[in-house]
Structure formats: C-alpha cells, structure tokens
Amino acid sequence: MSTPQPKKPLWLGLVAGMLLGATLGAQGQTSAAAPSTPTATAVFAGGCFWCVESDFDKIEGVVSTTSGYTGGHTANPSYQQVSSHSTGHAEAVQVTYDPAKVSYQRLVAYFWHTIDPTVKDQQFCDHGSPYRTAIFAQSAEQLKIAQASRSALEKSKPFKEPIVTELVMAGTFYPAEDYHQDYYKKNPIRYKYYRASCGRDARLQQLWGNQAGH
Secondary structure: OOOOOOOOOHHHHHHHHHHHHHHHHHHHHHHHOOOOOOOEEEEEEEOOHHHHHHHHOOOOOEEEEEEEEEOOOOOOOOHHHHHOOOOOOEEEEEEEEOOOOOOHHHHHHHHHOOOOOOOOOEEOOEEOHHHOEEEEEOOHHHHHHHHHHHHHHHHHOOOOOOOOOEEEEOOOOEEOOHHHOOHHHHOHHHHHHHHHHOOHHHHHHHHHHHHOOO
8 A cells, every 4th residue: 555645735836836927927028128139230441450449449339349351362361361461351340330329321430530541551550451441331332321421521531632442342251360359458558559659540630630530
C-alpha cells in the first residue's frame, strides 16, 4: 500500500499563480515599451579617422561612429595594407544617426567644416590617397543631397581654392581594427598631441574662421 503524498496548501498554488502572472505581465510591458528607434547611416572620409570620429561624436542625434576603410578594391583590408597605398581605400567613418534628431543635410554641412576640401589625397600632415576627403553616399537621395550641398558651398565658401572632395556612391565599408575605435577616448593624451601637431584645427580656423564646425 502506497503512502499518500501530502497535499500542498491551496494558498501556495494561488501565490505561485499570482507571481507567474505578474512576471509575464512585466515581460509583456517591457517588450511593448521598448520599440527600436529607426536609424540611418552616412559615411565620410576626412583624413585621419580618429579625428573624424571625434568630430561626429559631438553631434546630437549621432548614435555611434565606426572607423574603417572604404572606396578601394581589396576585401577586408588591414591598416597596414591601407597605409601602404595599395588597396585604394580611404580612411573613413560610418556614422549611425537618428533621422528624427539630425538630418543627413545637417551631417553633410557639418562635415565640410571639419575638413580641408581644397587638397587632393591629403589632409593636414597626412599625405596619400588613404587620406583623401570624400562623401560616400548610401543612396541616390544622399548623393543628391551631397551634390546640392557642395554646389551651395561653392557659392558661399570663405576661401578661393576650388573644392576637390569626392562625392561617390558607397561600396563596402570595412570596420578598422579594435584599437582604432574610439581612439580619442582610449588614448586622449596621444590623440590631442597628434591632432595639435598635425595642424588640423589651425588649418580649419584658417579656412573657415568662426564657421568651423569641429
């Protein structure tokens, strides 16, 4: 004859049910209250990607920035390969932004004021095609906006030299090595020394005066 198993008190079952219901309800509220915010991307080449990343991180509405390489013909290039001028890539930054807070037009306008658009295959103390300036449009609409921005700038620019920055459709963007990401945050002293010694801000002030956007 088997020994009868003790029955659980009724109140324990009621408590367990209430707790389970509260947990499921909270989970449902959490998933419903956290919709994903739609974002867009823009890609800019402005010489040293440490500096471009630092500049765009200052803009409200920019969600993240990623240093990388684009515009070349070698898949998954390394920094050493790009620096050898053999891959055709430019150092660039992929900007992820919230269109509800900042427009692509605003990002393009800001970009002009963070670069020297008057020199080819060079930015400040860095020379060679990896340091060319370019706007890599992600769509025909972005390209149209960039072209209109450049046309307007040609009429209003505070300097005499022509603008030689490339406006092209984007190809594959390859993120750079981890040590390049957020370099200005990880190595603030080295970054500030590099930026100052390279003459970036001095040249921007010369070009743009108090219009400089950095």
